[in-house]
Amino acid sequence: MNVLDGAAILAAGVAAGGINTIVGSGSLITFPTLVALGYPPVVANISNNIGLVPGAITGAYGYRQELKGQRERLLRLGSASFAGALIGAALLLGLPDEAFKIIVPALIGIALVLVVVQPRLQAWLLARRENHHPHGGPWLWVGVLATGVYGGYFGAAQGIVLIAMLGIALDDGLQRANAAKNVLSGVVNGSAALLFIGLSIVGEARIDWPAVLLIALGATVGGVLGAKVGRRIPPLVLRGVIVVVGVVAIVNLLR
Template sequence: MTGWELAAVCVAGMVAGAINAVVGSGSLITFPTLLAIGVDPVTANVSNTIGLVPGSFTAAYGYRPELRGQRERLLRLGLASALGALAGGILLLFLDPSVFQVVVIALIALACVLVLVQPRLNRWLADRREHAHPHGGLELWFGVLAAGIYGGYFGAAQGVLLIGLLGSFLDDHLQRVNAAKNVLALIVNAVAAVLFVVVAHVDWLAVAGVATGAVAGGFLGARVGRRIPAPVLRGIIVCVGLAAIFVLVYG
């Protein structure tokens, strides 16, 4: 990896850390960047997951005022996230790499669709929130488990999935839902990262670049990310996602 390529990865990590704090689709920035500099898809996914853990922590820490009073909820749902992440990480490591390259194209496309429909999803959530259960239920627990499997296998837009689930089943305002989302995404990334460090091939220079940028981006997203126009963020994410699909198909 050249110095310019490392710099590009750091910048991508910073943008991804900020986006993850606010939206939850930062892997659609870092994953294509790693592909573009020649990292193979599975190693790029593994290294990206590990590298984003510090940024996930800073994003969750930045939302600590909104996390007050959510300890019991997050302990229960955090278990679902951890189990799901472990299952998703195992699937990534033991399925044939060619299967990942095919599946990840569909997952990136799904992530782009989720980002595009998020405004309509948020309006739907606002209508449902009046009747939502104050603590969630088994449906939410299993939904978070499924989101954890998705996140452990390929994490792009897991934040969008989590906001949709939490907003549907919890009687709480969106900023507290987003804070909970950041914690659950941190758990998914951390559990998958531990598994990958133990048994997977990791590009540690890529990890260092993503992590360095993601730490700064996580703080930035938690502090000022809400001021960035949502349509601009969605447009950037979708364009990068389409670029990733192009690289996977034609690269």
């Protein structure tokens, strides 16, 4: 790795950390950067996953005000994220690299539609819900589990999917849903990272640690900056940002 390559990875880490905190899909910056610099796709994916963990921590900390009162909810949903992440990470190491090539763009597209219609759909569901569940109920848990599987496998745009589901299933504001999304995404990345590190010790996974370090440094800074910006964005504008980032993600994945 030369100086220019290192600077590119560091800059990508800053951008990814910020985007992940505000919306999600920061991996669509760091992962392609690593691949473009010559890293094998699976190595790039694993190294990227581990490197983004510190950014998830700083992003969640930046949203600590919005996280107040969500402890029990996050413990319940976090168990789904944890289990899903381990399944997804195992699939990454056991399935062909192209396994989710068709599913991923479709999943992001569905999530964007859900984000756009979320206010009306949420109102409709609340009006017909006989017993309101403060944690979203069993279907949200299953949805978070499935998103964790996807996040453990690849991770890009899992935040978009999560915020769409949380925004619809929870009777809460979009910023509080975004705060919960940051925690759950961090659980997915952190759980998968621990598995990857463990497997690397026994020679079952390859990790490029210099790339991990640079992404981690950048993502840590990006997470702090993203929280400062994201918490001040009005819900309507935040929805617009989510849609724009999601569309860009689909275009990049279909290339």
